[in-house]
Amino acid sequence: RDSNDTQKVKLTGEQVAEHNSKDSCWVIVHGRAYDVTEFLPEHPGGPKIILKYAGKDATEEFEPIHPPDTLDKYLDKKYHLGEVDMKTVEQEEKEVDPDEEERQKRVETMPILEQCYNLMDFEHVARRVMKKTAWAYYSSGADDEITMRENHAAFHKIWFRPRILVDVENIDTSTTMLGTKTDMPFYVTATALGKLGNPEGEVLLTRGARKHNVIQMIPTLASCSFDEIVDAAEDGQVQWLQLYVNKDREVTKRIVQHAEKRGCKGLFITVDAPQLGRREKDMRTKFQDVGSNVQSSGGNDVDRSQGAARAISSFIDPSLSWKDIPWFQSITKMPIILKGVQRVEDVIKAVEAGVQGVVLSNHGGRQLDTAPSGVEVLAQVMPALRERGMQDKIEVFIDGGIRRASDIVKALCLGATGVGIGRPFLYAMSAYGLPGVDRAMQLLKDEMEMNMRLIGVAKVSELNPTLVDARSLHLHTTTVPEDTLGRRVYDPLVGPKEKAA
Ligand SMILES: Cc1cc2c(cc1C)[n+](S(=O)(=O)[O-])c1c(=O)[nH]c(=O)nc-1n2C[C@H](O)[C@H](O)[C@H](O)COP(=O)(O)O
Numbered sequence: 001r002d003s004n005d006t007q008k009v010k011l012t013g014e015q016v017a018e019h020n021s022k023d024s025c026w027v028i029v030h031g032r033a034y035d036v037t038e039f040l041p042e043h044p045g046g047p048k049i050i051l052k053y054a055g056k057d058a059t060e061e062f063e064p065i066h067p068p069d070t071l072d073k074y075l076d077k078k079y080h081l082g083e084v085d086m087k088t089v090e091q092e093e094k095e096v097d098p099d100e101e102e103r104q105k106r107v108e109t110m111p112i113l114e115q116c117y118n119l120m121d122f123e124h125v126a127r128r129v130m131k132k133t134a135w136a137y138y139s140s141g142a143d144d145e146i147t148m149r150e151n152h153a154a155f156h157k158i159w160f161r162p163r164i165l166v167d168v169e170n171i172d173t174s175t176t177m178l179g180t181k182t183d184m185p186f187y188v189t190a191t192a193l194g195k196l197g198n199p200e201g202e203v204l205l206t207r208g209a210r211k212h213n214v215i216q217m218i219p220t221l222a223s224c225s226f227d228e229i230v231d232a233a234e235d236g237q238v239q240w241l242q243l244y245v246n247k248d249r250e251v252t253k254r255i256v257q258h259a260e261k262r263g264c265k266g267l268f269i270t271v272d273a274p275q276l277g278r279r280e281k282d283m284r285t286k287f288q289d290v291g292s293n294v295q296s297s298g299g300n301d302v303d304r305s306q307g308a309a310r311a312i313s314s315f316i317d318p319s320l321s322w323k324d325i326p327w328f329q330s331i332t333k334m335p336i337i338l339k340g341v342q343r344v345e346d347v348i349k350a351v352e353a354g355v356q357g358v359v360l361s362n363h364g365g366r367q368l369d370t371a372p373s374g375v376e377v378l379a380q381v382m383p384a385l386r387e388r389g390m391q392d393k394i395e396v397f398i399d400g401g402i403r404r405a406s407d408i409v410k411a412l413c414l415g416a417t418g419v420g421i422g423r424p425f426l427y428a429m430s431a432y433g434l435p436g437v438d439r440a441m442q443l444l445k446d447e448m449e450m451n452m453r454l455i456g457v458a459k460v461s462e463l464n465p466t467l468v469d470a471r472s473l474h475l476h477t478t479t480v481p482e483d484t485l486g487r488r489v490y491d492p493l494v495g496p497k498e499k500a501a
Contacts, residue, residue, distance in 0.1 A: 008452045013089030020055025022047065025079065028057040028089065030417035033081040034071060044314045056091055064134075064195035065312060067225035099132065113432045113439055119403045119448075120426035122440060126197075126427035127489050134196035136285040138426050139489070141365035142277030147373070148365025149486065152400025154373035156481050158410045159469045163456030163466060171449045172459040177215060177418045178266045178335050178356065178395060178477055179240045184445060185460055189399050189420030190242030190268065190339075191364075192312070195223030197430030203232035204429050208437030212445070217248070217268055217420065220255070221312055230262045236350040240266035241337065244273070247317040249342050259282040267332055268359065272340025274318035277367040325353045342371050344384045350394060351385070357395035357417075364400055374398030375411055379470050382415035388390050391415070403486075405447030410457065412463040414470060487498070 010327055019026035025037045025052060040047040045065070053061060071080070079297050106128045116122055142150030175185045188209050194201035201223040210233060211217040217240045218229050226241075231245050233239055241259040246252045256267060328336055335356035342349055342364055350358050360378050364369040377397050385391040399420030411419050421444075428436035452458065455467055 002389060007138075010085040012085055016084060016089070017055040019321065022051060022054075025054045027053050027055075027244045028084050028086075029059050029071060030068075031060050031084055031086050033084050034075060035079040035081055036075070038079070039075060044312055054335070057086075061197070062199075064193060064223050067223060068228070069225045071104050072373055094350065101265050103129065103131065107410070110431070114433055116428075116432075116436075116443075118443060118457065118485075119428075119440060120489070122424055122431055122491050124485070125431045130197060130427075130430050134430060135284045136281040137193060137279075138423055138430070140279030140281040141369070142279055142367055143369035144482065145365060145369070147362050147369050147371050148401075149483070150476075151362070151365055152403055152407075152486055153401070153483055154375050154473060154481065155401065155404070155407040155410055157470070157472045157475070158375070158414075160406075160455050161469055162454060163467070166456035166458070168453040168456060168458050170458060171452050173448045173452065174498050175460040177397075178240075178337075180265055182214060182215055182238070182418075183213040184441070184448065185412055185416075185418045186421050186444065187217055187240070187397075187401065187418060187421045188455060189421045190217040190219035190222075190270075191426055192219050192221030193223050194219075194426070194429070196351075198433060199427055199432070200230050203415075204434045204437055204445045206232040206237075206239075206462070207424055208425070208429075209387040210234050210439055211438055212441040213237075214441065215240060215265075217266075218259075218264070218269075219241050223486055226255075226259065227262070229262075238265050240264055240268055240337075241334075242268045244270055244313065244316045245320045246315045247319075248315075250325070251315075253331050256328070256334075260334050264334060266319060266337055267328070267334040268337045268339040268355075269320075269328065270339045270363075271320065272342065272361065272363050272367050273316060274376075276313050276316075277363070277364055277369070278318055293317050321419055322349065322353060325355065329354065337395070340367070342368075342377055343382050344377070347381050347385065347394070347396070348388070348390070351390045357397060357421060359397040359399055360416075361399045361420070374400045375407075375414065375426060378411060378414050378416055379473050408444070409451045409463060410468055410470075412460060413465055415465070473499060 011033050016026045016028055019035070022040060023037070025034050025040060028034050036050055042049060043050055049061070110125055116125065127139065129244050173185070174181060174183050176182070177187065188205050193204065199205055202219070203224050205215055206229055215238045218226060219242050221244065222229060230239060241264045243252065243256065259267070337357035337359060338350050338355055339359040340361050341350065341358040342360065342362060347358050360374040360381065363369065364375065375398055378396065381396060382391065395417040396415060396419060397418050398416050399422065402408060402419050402421050403424060408419050424440055425437055428440040432439070455462055457467065
């Protein structure tokens, strides 16, 4: 380095390769070397995953899990060793992975985008063409995945009561959420690690949301940095922030106030994940790749038995409680919405606490298995609010299992202001990139227009409980139409030697 500390000569691959143990561990990320020796025990994903790349180029493994500004934000500058002459870095011989070869063949023969006619088509294609770790992470539900399946099945227990001879020539699907006008009553909900499915990550969802004038909720655990996602939005495009509350409240305060400064129009505090659920498909794929097995019991007390999710979420504060709400109201002017409310009593408490909204949600079935579907709780909540004259005091959203516009219409008839959609946009993005997200949103728009026309309603504000029969919604034993589409994408357990059918 010369006098003003600029690097005179690039490091070589050999120099980095000498530091390949826990006593001295250097890694290369995006062409720059970092001394992570001191950081090893603090890494939320455990030391093992880093040691697998000690002395080597870790970019490919690093990229989908960490926003690009992670090392600048969290690794002391003295450990930033400077640029590496990548021509001198020995690229690892990629061992032939037969699964990966099979997957490549499926990518080459996958259906063209125009063959996707509904959101489940994207799920079906994604399951076949996504990398297994990405599919496992996105498709995982907790434990027996009963709630994950119930989320969609619940909508089959609600029947329409269509009206006739109503002028439905002009359909208006637009609505207002938290004071923002939006073309459709759904938003792109927060789902972590967008780059697992597509190397561009969450900014593809931003661009799709912009094209269809729908709102995007930015996840705390996005692969893209928060600023990348906000910068990818156009002027006037509305985004919300999903927040996992950090044990270090100073970090949380910084994130919230930065989001408000960047123009976020809602703070969605996730309240259903004081600990992340056990997502066994995710855990299984982590287990196979022993080298990067973040379930190692070694190292400090971070429990890494939950695959990637737990490894990247050890910062979440399980002590978060109602007494913290006034603090949030003191650090931001953004409307505050509690995401992951699952019973009527907590909605009443939310109104009394003065928050502006709730999302009735079980985290897409990824948290407490056999928690009720959002739409089932919705059917109990709205009458309870009306009884107390509270229905205008709070906006009620739901998410989970929304796969058809008819699901959206049913939720709105039961009183939801809007609905969040997660996996379908992830699958569309993973299988077809931005065109996939665009088509998925357009399909929902087309379905919504048809559904409204056929139930005899011209605009969203006219949707009301008389248009549905939800009496069997709370029954969990009724037979409902077989969810053949959904069944086909459920992964059977495949033994390590067995080939998936
Ligand atoms: C599918 C998915 C959902 C995640 C999600 C990641 C994935 C891959 N992640 S997670 O890693 O922690 O579980 C988040 C998250 O970051 N924060 C959050 O509030 N909800 C998270 N959710 C839940 C999400 O916001 C919705 O509640 C859920 O996706 C709605 O169900 P559908 O996927 O069926 O639409």
